[in-house]
Amino acid sequence: MPQHAVPETDSAAARSPPVAVFSEGPAACNHGGMGTAATNAPDRAGPAPAGFRVLVCDDQPDVCEALRLLLKSEGWQAVTVETPAALLDRVRGEAFDLVLVDLNYARDTTSGAEGMDLLASLEALGNAAPVMVMTAWSSFDLAVEAMRRGACDFIQKPWDNQRLIAAIRKQADSGRRRKSELEIAAAVQQKLFPADVPRLSTVECTARCVAAREVGGDYYDFLPAGGGREVFLLADVSGKGVPAALLMANLQAAFRSQPAEALCSPAALLAGINRHFFESTAAERFATLFYGLYDDGARRLRYVNCAHNAPFLLRRSGALERLDATALMLGAFTRWSCTVADVALAPGDALVIYSDGVTEATSASGDEFGDARLERVLRSVQAQPAAEVVDAVLEAVAAFSSGPRGDDVTVMALRAL
16 A cells, blocks of 8 residues: 655644544555545645544544644644544544544444445444544445534545545534534523522522533423422433534423423413424434422422433431332324422422432443432432532542543532422
């Protein structure tokens, strides 16, 4: 395979990841313009920023080395791996600006099936980067399928150096614009969360959401229902990023537009929300949700758990109760019903509602945070104010799961006074 004599230059620090994908083929690279790019990246695209990190995955060491030298000549840092498993391990623990992934490995050398599976695995990990696809066994159908699975560009081997560099620079420019737009979206989404916590006489409460990306699909709210009653709501919309954030805003609008009397009838209210969500979203979109209506005078919580993680109710005595599901998720089925359950909160009791980003947070070794660790954290801060309970959970999850966060993490705590 031809290699390039390219000057060695230093590279710099790290940031966040885009992705590219390669396939096994006869020749790897070419100066003479033989490569074909699905996206004609303009040569006038600005340079990628210093410290631009690229994760390269190809099972041919000479391809990895040629790409490493080419990228280093532009002042970019290339990290190379030779198997899909090694790539996924790197993505779990580090941040990259671009990921270049070979489509074919040991199982199949021409169809691209392994690379397509790898794209799906990257998406499942929450990788937010653009995806460029490189392959020598190119076809229109293969390019379309790669784009459908998340690739942002398709380049044929043998590649042309200038085209490849221009395509990467275009993705860097696009990434900067996208980051600016997402920062604006994140600021808007933060304003959708309640600015203040309710002031009640028998419970104190607080909540926080840490999005895996700039925006996310977790949603919590406090809604006054009149007569000393307050709704405590936490939902998790399926998916991640902008699509989930749009559905989160849709769900929030559906709840906040309800009059106080409607909030006091959870079964009827949620049946209407389910119908609205089902009719206005794609078939694969749904939301899990915990809806609690608290009566401040009676110290009772009526609740519906729509297939959401069962909240922890830690009694002052040390006994632990779980508020299990009483209904299906919202938006998945036209026919929907629920059971409204009821529980009392005595002084010293603590109720913690959370999204699956807490218990499903993974460590570098692949272990999940899990219910047992969450219970230990809650017992260690059981007597503390609600804000300290929330902080303790978020800090424990962050310490446990190093590297990029794979899912939104939201925690709400109620402490009975």
